[in-house]
Amino acid sequence: MKFKRVFLIGFMCSGKSTIGKELAKSLSWKFCDLDEEVQKEEGMSIKEIFELKGEDYFRKRELEVLKLLVLEDNAVISTGGGLGANKEALELMKRHGLVVWLDVSFDAFLQRCKDVQERPLLKKSLGELKKLYQERKKIYSQAHAHIDTTDEPNKIAQRIIQILQDERR
Numbered sequence: 429m430k431f432k433r434v435f436l437i438g439f440m441c442s443g444k445s446t447i448g449k450e451l452a453k454s455l456s457w458k459f460c461d462l463d464e465e466v467q468k469e470e471g472m473s474i475k476e477i478f479e480l481k482g483e484d485y486f487r488k489r490e491l492e493v494l495k496l497l498v499l500e501d502n503a504v505i506s507t508g509g510g511l512g513a514n515k516e517a518l519e520l521m522k523r524h525g526l527v528v529w530l531d532v533s534f535d536a537f538l539q540r541c542k543d544v545q546e547r548p549l550l551k552k553s554l555g556e557l558k559k560l561y562q563e564r565k566k567i568y569s570q571a572h573a574h575i576d577t578t579d580e581p582n583k584i585a586q587r588i589i590q591i592l593q594d595e596r597r
């Protein structure tokens with residue numbers, strides 16, 4: 429494989445964590461979830477980090493943890509929705525591996541996130557979320573590859589493997 433790492437970026441509930449796990453399993457690569465790593469390092473949940481230390485602190489920590497993880501070989505790295513929308517982080521990921529934007533429609537995001545309320549950003553109004561979604565899309569679109577996620581996670585993982593194989597040639 430030309431790439432030693434795959435980074436999954438995209439909006440909340442696009443399936444980065446779910447698809448990342450499937451992909452790592454299929455490739456027999458390591459799986460790292462940035463949100464999990466930050467929670468482990470901080471010894472608290474993302475919700476608690478936002479409440480006790482603030483969003484800016486969380487953003488600083490996720491970037492620091494990313495800077496360590498970009499050196500892992502044979503790894504699938506699922507980011508939190510904010511990292512792929514951070515230009516510095518995106519450039520870093522693009523230098524170190526294949527960056528795949530998992531795209532979810534705004535309606536599908538709302539539907540999927542109904543069940544997963546622990547995300548602090550979901551407290552925002554619908555209008556604010558829509559604005560964030562539109563703004564972030566412009567940056568996510570600079571990824572190497574763009575995949576629509578209206579399909580089963582394992583099929584999406586297979587599509588990413590195909591991209592990796594095509595890139596090898």
Ligand SMILES: Nc1ncnc2c1ncn2[C@@H]1O[C@H](COP(=O)(O)OP(=O)(O)O)[C@@H](O)[C@H]1O
Binds near residue numbers: 444445447581
């Ligand atoms: N392709 C998909 N189709 C339908 N539901 C999905 C898909 N991928 C993920 N989900 C569901 O959406 C929710 C959020 O998934 P998750 O992987 O945590 O997203 P992310 O890490 O991008 O925020 C979960 O309930 C998950 O089961």
Ligand SMILES: O=C(O)C1=C[C@@H](OP(=O)(O)O)[C@@H](O)[C@H](O)C1
Binds near residue numbers: 438463474508
């Ligand atoms: O979009 C965001 O800014 C965030 C997304 C979350 O991760 P998921 O994208 O995995 O939900 C998590 O990092 C945090 O709640 C902030």
Ligand SMILES: [Mg+2]
Binds near residue numbers: 445506507508
């Ligand atoms: Mg996730």
